[in-house]
Structures are given as C-alpha cells and as structure tokens.
Amino acid sequence: MRLFLSFLLMIGTSGHVFSQSSDESSIRQIYNEELARGKSYQMLEYLTTHIGARLSGSPGAAAAVEWGRHELDNFADSVFLQPVMVPHWVRGQKEVGRVINSKKRGVVEMNVCALGMSVGTGPAGVTGSIVEVKSFDELKQLGEKNVKGKIVFFNRPMDPTKFNTFEAYGGAVEQRALGPSEAAKYGAVGVIVRSMGLNQEDYPHTGGLRYTPNIAKLPAIAISTKHADLLSKILKDEKDIQFYFETHCETLPDAPSFNVVAELVGSEFPNEIIVVGGHLDSWDLAQGAHDDGAGCVQSMEVLRLFKMIGYKPKRTIRVVLFMNEENGLRGGLEYARQAELKKEKHIAALESDDGGFTPRGFTMTASEAVRSKIKGWKPLLEPYGLYDFSHEGGGADIGPLQAQGVPIIGFLPDSQRYFDYHHTQEDTIDKVSKRELELGAASMASLIYLIDKYGL
Incomplete structure (x- = not known):
C-alpha cells in the first residue's frame, strides 16, 4: 500500500510524471534562497536609481546594457551582446x-x-x-x-x-x-x-x-x-x-544597441535552449521599475538562484535582456531572426513584462499537450500562490519565436495596480515591493527548473 501511495505522489493531475518529494525540495530551496538572500531588489534598485530611464538609443539604454553584461557575468557561464539597430526618439x-x-x-x-x-x-x-x-x-x-x-x-x-x-x-x-x-x-x-x-x-x-x-x-x-x-x-x-x-519631440536616425544574452550551458542537452527574459528599455518619463526593470532582474535571478542552490541544468538556460520593446520590438525580432539563422532549438520561452507584483500564475500560447504538461505541475506550484494557468499569452519580445514553434509563456502577477504606473513618471522603485518582486523571481525559477528537468 505504501509503495502504491508513493507511486501516486509521482503522478501529476494531468497524468504527467514528476518526482514529487524531490521537486518539492528543490522548489523549496529556490524560494528559501530568494526570500532569504535574493539579489533581485538590490539589482533593480541600482538599475532604476543609478541608471534610470532607458529609452532605446539614449545614454541610459547604453548604460543599462553595460550594467546588465557586468551583473550577469557574476553568475553565468558566458555573456555576450547581440547587436541591434533601434529607433531613436527624443522628447x-x-x-x-x-x-x-x-x-x-x-x-x-x-x-x-x-x-x-x-x-x-x-x-x-x-x-x-x-x-x-x-x-x-x-x-x-x-x-x-x-x-x-x-x-x-x-x-x-x-x-x-x-x-x-x-x-x-x-x-x-x-x-x-x-x-x-x-x-x-x-x-x-x-x-x-x-x-x-x-x-x-x-x-x-x-x-x-x-x-x-x-x-x-x-x-x-x-x-x-x-x-x-x-x-x-x-x-x-x-x-x-x-x-x-x-x-x-523628434525622431533621429536609428542608433546601435544590443540585447544582453547570458547562459548556463546544459549538462545533457546543451543544444536545447530555454529562454527567460524581460526588456531592458523603458520609457523616458521615469525609472522603468515595473516596466520592465522588474522582469529583467527576475530573469537574471533565475541564473543566480540555480548557481546558489547548486542546480546544474540539463538544458541551456539563456537569459535575454531585450532592447526596444517599447517603441519598435527590434530586440525581440532580431533575437528570433538570429535563432532561425543559427538553427537553434528553443524548447520554451518565458517573459516577465507585467510588473513585479504578487505572483498568480503563468499565461501560455502553446499546444494543448504543452499546456497540459505545465498544468500538471500545478500541485508543486500552487502552494506558492501560483494557481492561474488558464490564459493565453506570453510576451512581446518572445512573441517572434512563436513562428518557429516555440511555446510562449508569460509570468502572470496580480494586475490591479500595474496601470497606475504604466508608462508614467510614477514607475519608480518605491512602487515595487521587495517581497513581491522576490516571489516572482522564485516563481519563474521554479517553472524553468521543471521545464529543464522534464522537458516539454
């Protein structure tokens, strides 16, 4: 009887198999590390107060690229810049x-x-x-x-x-x-x-x-x-x-910029790539804390968390800080173009671009089989407030990958306060809760862990 019960614990509600006790322990480790020693808020504070507004083509955007490369170099196997020409509008x-x-x-x-x-x-x-x-x-x-x-x-x-x-x-x-x-x-x-x-x-x-x-x-x-x-x-x-x-205001000639790309190389399937990211640019009126500094630092934390808990991914985990989501989507389009040219195999893409508020779940634009598999992990994620897996959606920057058959996933936080700050002078660090931001980073890392371990 005990063996039978143990077997049942390894089966998700949709019929997909996972190791309940092992995965519970790993996810608990992720949350413990982030909530006790997380760096997401510290990184966001520097990005927003020392660099500030980061409209594409601006000195702030250029400074953010250098900051992102420097930070990611602390916990990635490799970091590189992907060139992209971006619109340059000035107010x-x-x-x-x-x-x-x-x-x-x-x-x-x-x-x-x-x-x-x-x-x-x-x-x-x-x-x-x-x-x-x-x-x-x-x-x-x-x-x-x-x-x-x-x-x-x-x-x-x-x-x-x-x-x-x-x-x-x-x-x-x-x-x-x-x-x-x-x-x-x-x-x-x-x-x-x-x-x-x-x-x-x-x-x-x-x-x-x-x-x-x-x-x-x-x-x-x-x-x-x-x-x-x-x-x-x-x-x-x-x-x-x-x-x-x-x-x-006026539009100047296109300016050179970059996506910032960092990787943890997979130990078993290095050619299978899981992307997680946010967009590094922001509008020019404020610090871009929720839109989308929060998504950038949460994505960066995924790599740091895996390093800190000693998790060695099977597949390559790639963080991308996309440039120019706000007024052109050039970064996302160029990333997808390069992925197709290089014939890279992306098995999933996750973006955080809905603010750094309390996690609620994930949106998905994917096949029914993929949706079913992710929903099968709900028993592991629901104890952390991740209960909503019902909506379509992903993220603007990762959207161009969809044409290559890549499942698109969006981090879904509570949305009620987002449009109080969206694209305004009020989108500043003091509007971000440290704990809510950290919960989001841990939520994203947990889903990436499960995708990496079991595939899609």
Missing part, C-alpha cells in the same frame, strides 16, 4: 497643453505629454477647436466636414468592469496607437488621447503610436485621466473652446 523640452479661451474658466493648464514616436509641433505649437470622440466609428461618422482643421480628442476610458486590467487596456489602447493616423484621414491638425489608466490621475501616460504609411503625421499628446474628464466637462459647457499644445 525634447517639456510639453505644454492648455485651454486658452474658456469664457467661464479663462486659461486652463492641462497635464500632457507627447506620445512616443510622435512628431513635434515645434515652437509654434498647434491651436484648434476640439472634436471629442470615443471610437473610430464615431470619428468616421463626423467625417472631414466636422474634423478638418480641428484637434481630435480621443476620450474612451479603460473599462473599469474588466477584472483583468490588461483586457481593459486592450479595449482602449488602439486610440493611442492608431488614433493619430485615423484623425489625419479627415484633416485634423493634432490629437489628444486620454491616458491609459483606470484611476483619476494628475499625471499623463505616454506610450507608442504607429503612423500609417502615406498618411500625414499629426502631433499627438496624452492627457491625464483627471484632465481628460475636466476637458470633456468644459466641452459640454462651451462648444467653441480653443486648445493649444506644444511639443518638441
């Missing part, structure tokens, strides 16, 4: 945005910032009447007759009823990404976009836009959610108000 002097002729309020200053990759207005700025819309269909119905020569104000909020805040973000972000080109089709002269945040906030959220080829490039700004609501209220009271905004 310039601080933006200005204001209502200039309200009969009831006079001049009303608004908190705004340029959207990433926007053209600038230059010192003359842009002045115009405002047309407020909440969708592209509404804009189309207004047509050129009602839009030409005006500033389009996209004011569709993120849906607060969505429990998954990334779903709420996905329901609103097209107005930021594509709104300027949509407005240009009807002769607008500029664009204001409500910030992608759920709360009433004074500070604006930046983020990238994508101009459509052969359509005029309009200058575009984000406005804080609090001032978006105020602007909407003023418009309801006074239809003929004028708005002025001034930006000095």
